Amino acid sequence: RMILQYIAPENTIILAITPANTDIANSDAVQIAREVDPKGDRTVGVLTKLDIMDRGTDAVNVLDGSVLPLRLGYVGVVNRSQHDIHVGTSIREALAAEAKFFQRHPRYAGFASRMGTAYLAKRLSQLLAERIRQALPELEATVLELTQKTAAELRELDAALGANGMNEGGRVLHAIADFTRHFYDHIYGGADVCATSELVTGARIHHAFAHVFGETIDQVSVTDELSDDTIKAAIRSAMGTRGLLYVPEGA
Numbered sequence: 001r002m003i004l005q006y007i008a009p010e011n012t013i014i015l016a017i018t019p020a021n022t023d024i025a026n027s028d029a030v031q032i033a034r035e036v037d038p039k040g041d042r043t044v045g046v047l048t049k050l051d052i053m054d055r056g057t058d059a060v061n062v063l064d065g066s067v068l069p070l071r072l073g074y075v076g077v078v079n080r081s082q083h084d085i086h087v088g089t090s091i092r093e094a095l096a097a098e099a100k101f102f103q104r105h106p107r108y109a110g111f112a113s114r115m116g117t118a119y120l121a122k123r124l125s126q127l128l129a130e131r132i133r134q135a136l137p138e139l140e141a142t143v144l145e146l147t148q149k150t151a152a153e154l155r156e157l158d159a160a161l162g163a164n165g166m167n168e169g170g171r172v173l174h175a176i177a178d179f180t181r182h183f184y185d186h187i188y189g190g191a192d193v194c195a196t197s198e199l200v201t202g203a204r205i206h207h208a209f210a211h212v213f214g215e216t217i218d219q220v221s222v223t224d225e226l227s228d229d230t231i232k233a234a235i236r237s238a239m240g241t242r243g244l245l246y247v248p249e250g251a
Contacts (some may be wrong), residue, residue, distance in 0.1 A: 003032060004032070004035065004036065007032070007033065007036055007037075008036045010042075011131055011134075011135050012042065013042055013043075013044065013072075013124065013127050013128065013131060014033045014036075014037055014042055014043040014044065015029075015043075015044055015046055015124075016029040016030045016032075016033045016043050016044070016045050016046065016070075017029050017046040017048060018030060018045070018046070018047060018048070019047075019048050019049045020047040020048060020049050020050045020053055020059040020062070020076070021049055021052060021053050021054065024045075024047075024059075024062050024067055024068055025067065025068060030043075030045070030068065039071070040068075040069060040070040040071055040072070041071050041072075042071075042072065043070050043071075043072060044070070044072045044073070044074075044075065044120075044123070044124070044127070045062075045068075045070050045072075045073070045074035045075070046074070046075055046076075046077060046120065047059055047062060047063065047074055047075070047076045047077070048076075048077055048078075048079060049078075049079075050076045050077075050078055050101075050108070051078045051101055058107040058108070059076065060107050060108070060111075062074060063076055063108075063111055063115075064111075072127065073114075075114065075115060075116075075119060075120045075123060076102070076108065076111070076115045076116075077098065077115070077116060077117050077120060078097070078098040078101050078102075078116075079094070079098075079117075080094045095116070095117060095118060098116050098117060099112070099116055099118075102115045102116060186201040186202060187201060187202040187205070188202055189202055189203070
């Protein structure tokens with residue numbers, strides 16, 4: 001169901017991709033799309049594997065919307081097969097073969113100009129641009145509302161800092177200095193920080209490092225699984241040709 005969070009927004013264009021050699025009405029992609037777009041107003045149907053349908057069958061009734069109508073229609077594509085990938089067929093060659101397939105197919109020739117990967121990319125770009133134009137007024141209103149809200153918050157901040165003659169830069173520096181002082185007092189201790197029921201801020205950090213962390217480290221034995229011979233070998237390997245008095249850091 002993770003897909004639903006991406007296709008649920010009203011400004012989203014949904015691609016319902018279905019193999020042409022399966023029942024479009026029972027397609028998982030179409031069923032999920034219809035949950036959030038029951039009228040098919042923002043769903044583009046994409047049919048794949050048109051070239052490997054059973055002999056004597058075709059998907060014309062799906063492509064023309066007779067089986068399951070979609071306002072944005074259907075686009076058929078023919079992708080590279082595993083054999084094409086194995087023999088190194090390039091994307092350019094695959095696109096050319098795809099266009100030739102639709103142009104020469106007796107049933108799909110009438111749809112050739114609206115079929116293929118290149119047309120799908122062009123169609124999606126057009127739909128995206130259209131969606132952006134439709135969303136711009138609402139987006140502009142949202143930006144204006146946020147701008148006004150932020151301006152009101154800044155006015156409240158200005159009032160809180162006080163009109164004591166400081167310019168805007170001075171007030172910002174004053175706020176930063178005040179925050180720094182409070183932060184310092186909380187970490188290193190100060191008159192404003194006095195709790196009797198529990199350790200807070202800097203004292204709590206100190207306790208964690210001085211006691212909790214230290215006790216935890218003491219319980220860890222890094223040599224449990226190392227024999228004396230292993231340790232000696234590591235030290236001697238780190239020394240190389242030098243004879244050192246202390247254990248080298250590399251060991």
